[in-house]
Amino acid sequence: MARDQYTFTDPAALYADIQPRSQHQPEPGLDADLAPRADLGEETYRGTGRLTGRKALVTGADSGIGAATVIAFAREGADVVLSYLPEEEEDAQRIVRIAEGSGAKAVAVPGDLRDRDYARELVARTVEELGGIDILVNNAGKQVYNEEISTLPDEQIDATLATNVSAMFWITKEAVPHLPAGASVINTTSIQAYSPSPVLVDYATTKAAINAFTKALAQQLAPRGIRVNAVAPGPIWTPLQVSDGQPQDKIAEFGESTPLGRMGQPAELAPAYVFLASAESSYVLGETLNVNGGMVSP
Numbered sequence: 001m002a003r004d005q006y007t008f009t010d011p012a013a014l015y016a017d018i019q020p021r022s023q024h025q026p027e028p029g030l031d032a033d034l035a036p037r038a039d040l041g042e043e044t045y046r047g048t049g050r051l052t053g054r055k056a057l058v059t060g061a062d063s064g065i066g067a068a069t070v071i072a073f074a075r076e077g078a079d080v081v082l083s084y085l086p087e088e089e090e091d092a093q094r095i096v097r098i099a100e101g102s103g104a105k106a107v108a109v110p111g112d113l114r115d116r117d118y119a120r121e122l123v124a125r126t127v128e129e130l131g132g133i134d135i136l137v138n139n140a141g142k143q144v145y146n147e148e149i150s151t152l153p154d155e156q157i158d159a160t161l162a163t164n165v166s167a168m169f170w171i172t173k174e175a176v177p178h179l180p181a182g183a184s185v186i187n188t189t190s191i192q193a194y195s196p197s198p199v200l201v202d203y204a205t206t207k208a209a210i211n212a213f214t215k216a217l218a219q220q221l222a223p224r225g226i227r228v229n230a231v232a233p234g235p236i237w238t239p240l241q242v243s244d245g246q247p248q249d250k251i252a253e254f255g256e257s258t259p260l261g262r263m264g265q266p267a268e269l270a271p272a273y274v275f276l277a278s279a280e281s282s283y284v285l286g287e288t289l290n291v292n293g294g295m296v297s298p
């Protein structure tokens with residue numbers, strides 16, 4: 001039998017065949033050009049009906065963690081709307097085909113989340129295309145390293161805050177009136193929220209904001225039966241990391257300092273999103289689920 005996410009295996013030895021390699025892609029980067037290729041669960045994620053009939057909107061859905069989440073959601077029985085940047089069409093179309101391959105409806109809606117009208121329109125499109133929305137995954141993110149705050153461009157500060165934080169507010173505001181009791185909002189935060197790198201001041205700030213947003217909103221929406229949670233990845237092999245997410249002279253050691261001693265793959269994140277989306281996590285709210293190779297977090 002081929003391996004799936006339930007196969008008993010040594011997590012320290014897993015993915016020894018996918019080692020990080022320095023390279024450079026222009027932002028936003030493509031999974032199609034990542035070498036070696038990341039595991040999005042294409043061959044390994046096995047659905048068991050955990051999200052049957054559900055309707056999901058996922059941002060940053062073309063590649064990395066968002067794409068692995070779309071594949072998992074589709075195989076668990078959900079229909080999905082995918083948000084991503086127009087430059088990422090190639091990656092997005094591949095994920096749409098994989099999702100459709102499991103019988104799901106998958107709808108591609110490209111656009112720039114810094115554009116408030118696009119962010120709002122996304123929710124209306126989801127409701128129109130899927131007949132409603134009961135899972136919202138705010139996962140899109142911008143990460144560009146900078147060594148020295150006095151040279152951090154104002155445009156970058158604005159773009160990072162808009163992509164990672166403002167868009168999350170705009171989409172969530174628009175979505176909440178449509179969300180039924182039982183719905184789930186899941187935000188992608190980061191180990192950077194607690195353990196910020198000196199070269200990621202703007203990015204780490206947004207991830208701490210996402211944690212606070214998650215915990216505050218979870219309390220506000222709990223009486224309405226809407227659960228809000230976050231997933232905090234550690235070092236994961238995605239295009240974000242090779243499109244100025246960090247200096248490439250460090251990439252050979254990417255993930256080595258985690259207790260497991262390796263970087264993670266997007267496929268290892270997807271089950272966390274499935275758990276938080278599904279009714280099996282009915283008593284889990286305002287939680288940050290760390291998926292980070294064992295790094296200690298508060």
Ligand code: NAD
Binds near residue numbers: 062064188234
């Ligand atoms: P990724 O590059 O595959 O995904 C990020 C996505 O964000 C892009 O695919 C793009 O579609 C989207 N995006 C960026 N700017 C956008 C904009 N202006 N408009 C619309 N979409 C935009 O990388 P990933 O690592 O899978 O990132 C997903 C999330 O995981 C991000 O929030 C990131 O901060 C977070 N994260 C990643 C890591 C890691 O090590 N890779 C660690 C912690 C947290």
Ligand code: MG
Binds near residue numbers: 088091
């Ligand atoms: Mg992408």
